[in-house]
Amino acid sequence: MKVIGLTGGISCGKSVCSRHILDNYPNVYIVDADLIARSGLDPGNKPYKTVVDYFEKTYRDPVTQKHIDVLNQDGTVNRPLLGKLVFEHQHVRRMINKATHGYILKEMLSSILKHWRIKDLFSSSDSEPIVIVDAPLLYETYWFSLLCSKIIVVETSEENQLKWLTERNNLTQEDAQNRVNSQMPLIKKIEKADYVISNRNSIEHFKQEADRVFQKAVKESRTFNIVFAIICSILLFFVKLF
């Protein structure tokens, strides 16, 4: 098994890229951090409880000092409202990161280890599983990046990011800008990257670039070895305790 990270700025095209790779290459599995985070906010899960507690006990609207209810009537999280607060206020963002990142790491580790096969230790073959960890905060969250042998960064212009983000999420320009500003600057991610896929032209061109870079990354990635599998299992054990 090889583990390749896929990251980049918000709304740069990571999902388009991972879907394209999933559809066109055998033995590819996607571990999607956004999807995992979403499940963490389902009622009953630990991150959900932490977030609900925070808004019930701690958080007051900074202007009106009123209590803010982030739940819908059926008890699920009101994501548009929570999203607005998270990207507007650094302390809410800190809280949500603390509430969700341990959970995301645990679920990521479990998903990755599911694809690890002892037989790949002895012979590398074309059928070796390739796990793509699609995580927007791969560099912001040190432990996430450690899991990956190579990391691909998807980049585009800030103008494209804002345009695609306002259209996709139906956001105002200001809300979209808050989301872009809440992440590590894209230029820093590009500096850290093993590979960069540029998404500044058509989607078709982007997919061709994605093919080229993905094939190179697979060739140059090392196989997830037994020592690493053991370290991950131990880490998973401790993360599960908390």
Ligand SMILES: CC(C)(COP(=O)(O)OP(=O)(O)OC[C@H]1O[C@@H](n2cnc3c(N)ncnc32)[C@H](O)[C@@H]1O)[C@@H](O)C(=O)NCCC(=O)NCCS
């Ligand atoms: C704030 C939440 C409720 C907003 O939900 P919403 O449906 O509007 O957005 P969605 O989950 O689709 O995320 C969209 C994008 O926002 C960016 N983003 C999400 N969380 C964060 C964060 N904490 N900091 C910076 N950017 C973030 C990412 O680029 C992500 O791809 C949600 O993103 C969330 O629970 N975030 C905390 C978990 C997290 O850190 N996720 C990223 C995993 S690496």
Ligand SMILES: Nc1ncnc2c1ncn2[C@@H]1O[C@H](COP(=O)(O)OP(=O)(O)OP(=O)(O)O)[C@@H](O)[C@H]1O
């Ligand atoms: N080259 C392109 N031309 C036009 N639209 C594009 C292009 N690339 C991506 N998009 C659109 O931009 C939006 C964002 O793309 P995508 O969802 O893949 O980004 P992402 O990096 O996964 O976002 P997030 O960080 O929010 O998870 C989507 O609606 C997608 O269809």
